[in-house]
Amino acid sequence: MLAEAGIPGTDDWWLMRLANELGNGLPRMGRLTRYRDGDALLPDNAWDVGTRESYMRWLKRSRLHIVETIRDARTDRQRVIGFRTGADGDESGDLAAWKHWTRNRMKVQSRQFFNDTADYGKSYLLTMPAADGPLWNVRNGWTTITEPNALRPWLTEAGITVGFDPIAQAEVIVLHRPGYFRVAFRPTRVPTLMQDGTPWYPGKGWSWAGGPVRNVSNDSLLQRNQTVDGFGVYEKHLDSVDRINEITLNTITLIVMQAFRQRGVKGNLPEFYPEGHPQAGEKVDYDELFKAGPAALWLLPVGSEVWESNFTDITPIFTYRRDELKVLMSNTRTPQDIFDGESANQSAAGSQNSKEPLIHAVQAMNDQAEVSLAQAMAQSFEMVGDAIRADVTEIEVLFGKISPATLAEKAEAVAKMGGKPSQRYINSEVLEMTPAQQRQDEQDRTTEMFQTALAAASASGVTGSGDTNAA
Template identity: 30%
Template sequence: MAEDPRPGSDEWWLKTLATRLHDRRIGKGWSWQRQNLDNDVRPGLEHLWSWMVGNPPLPECANGWHEAMRPMIRMCTVNIAPRICASVSDRMDPLGWRTAVDSDENGDQIAAEIALENRFGIQLGLLWDYTLSMGSGYTLVGPPRSGSKIPVVTVEDPRWTITHENARTGETEYGLKMYRNDWDTADVALLAVKGGVRIFQRENRRSILNRSTLRMDPSEWAEAENKVNPGEYDGCVLTPFSTPSGRGEYEIHLNVIRKLNDSTLNSVSIAKHQAFRQRGIKGLPDKDADGNKIEYPADAFLSDPGALWRLPESVEIWESTPVDMNGIRAQHKDIYEEIAVLTGMPLFYVTPDAAEGSAEGASTQRESNTFRTRKYLRAADAGLALTQSKAFAVMGESERAKVSEIRTIWHPVEIHSLTEKSQAFAMQRQNGVPFNIAARDCLGYGPEDLPRIEAERARDAFYAAATATTDTRVEAGRPVRAIESA
């Protein structure tokens, strides 16, 4: 690669995006201690992801206490961040996609094949985790596997992937994915440009990707092979996903989560100390019968389940009063409620007792979470449509690739009982709603289920007609035609 890349060239974008990616990952300029940060200075994505996987940075301990205290602090870390994200991601379940070619309720069959072969059921769950925890996520559309016509679609980690969008149109123009190839002892950079991907490598036993500072020396990077063209698509194969605010779900509430961890540590510490309450002995003589001062050994009154004490009759044992823990428990519960209010997460996601509340309160919590989830569904719609459009374009399906015609069919956000579903379905049918729409919206059937249901309905109708008998009777002097089941 050239020593001094020309601004605007692919090599220049490689260096620029790598620097942006590194700064975003480590959170350049962000710190817990700084109170006057600008709004656009965010925590590093590594920091945000550490809360998601239950390994957040621990508070500092006084000198000499690290070995003793840090395991206990780690034990008292409440891993609530995944629950905040799960309250939304659990309800983000796509059933299928409509396209310009196939826009009925059953969805497009080729779109379903793309989702099935690329294991969208698993991959999209990871995409939602990335997006909700760190504020962004990505999909990468690549050429098909050998012997298949379906493009390979992968979900990419925002800690190692970044894109650049046109300021006016919002179109993704460049993208970068970096990773370490331990087998070849090389850092690899995939630069997504219009019409394909350029692959660069830096062969060195020491990776530069995990360093606190990134120094992109162009002389160390060389293009590994010619540009990989995934097919007939001529745009950038990376697609960004983002939350409406561009931030993670719990990003602005980290201080409250830290307060919860601190409250947990305090309650556990006090409970542990309760097992070793202060004890005192009243009336123990200081001198023996000869007037000599008695030196009691240090282990004379050992606090041990097997210890045996021999005391004079006049001696009385005093023990300190235990601390009342009810106030601490109440404060702990209040912090949970504070987190639920601030994030919009239903309280029953973290406290089982909330499920025993009033029906009106539970309904309000569900409604709040429903509105919150729908907001994220609208944000995800655009990314999924673009991803499917790029996959169709790679396959040469130009008509299906019209992104303005692609619609995601989502599983209903609200969860209802079987009785409620049946009643809603019957009411919809009475009001003239088509069977397939009512079956999807009320009973929760997916596009892949509707053809099977239609076949079963046709078979039932055929058997009902075949087993019916017709006879004619005369009653009161007039013929009466009756249809009776055999």
């Protein structure tokens, strides 16, 4: 049992404090996940199953899924292309660092890493020793939480990861502290930490599986990446998203209802059938008499006229929705042409100016991500005993261009250089080659120079041989 849970600063205290914070944050995670998945308009109140399913079908036909586009506009431009370390001769990227990245399939995992940061405001990267090399594990706020160091917020003071072991039938919490980690468990046949947004109360019954396990690194192995303010990129604008979705839903409802416009008959219509009629004296059933249908024929008394409700003009509603979308795009620094396509006739300078706020936003996210990625890379080199590359102050994360130039623009820029900069600079800054492409280009140039020299030597030998024979 955790006997020191009431003593601040102890492992017991950190474990329970972080577990409670994680549990209290799950409703927020659930809310953001619903917006990410496009289910945000579904009411939280309990409806009967039939009504709820019917509403969901109508909602899916009517919704405008906005937040995923807002997120992808940023994260699609976050692309790690290499690392530089303190090792000699890695101007075009360190191959040893890139091997750590590729071995952990970070081209794939980084998508989740960046997307989770944009959706939830935070994501986590856990570095663990493994037989085939350091292992990187991407996590999010559903199972992971950290507390930053008060003086060095880029370092983790304490953090936990929560899981369930179905074989041992126990919930497991791993506490990560600077220099070590500890494992706590609680027997249970089913996990109590749900993934539906309901709060989690860790409760009692936790015990340590053993003492602290020392890390190779003096820092915690669990790193946090976050946006500048810790909010998701669209989290502060969810009211605007709700308003746009409700406008869309109501507009489509109006369109559908145009086919069911109210009709009526004006005139002196009798309440009962007159004498001489086969149903004389009976009350007239006008619902039966005036059935609606493509081939329906109505017999109206003299002087009667058919009235129909007016058509509702939805153009002002669509205009209002478009204006709301523009405001949302402006507030989230997302280019408006992603939605409305109005930049077809826009100049190159105008297009660049419209994307400038997004470029600054992505650059800020890259700066934030570099801290956690560099820390994880440094710890990976510590685990393999490479002290030179393990210096985190010498590690630089190389990101791809946020707004890549076209091939024509690159060719024009190279022509204007006039051969003054080095080829390495042209490859990196003008042609925007990745480190791997730069190394391949250098190898190709060396091969071409060798083949040219070999051809020249062969030609010289043939010419010399011909001159000798002529003599």
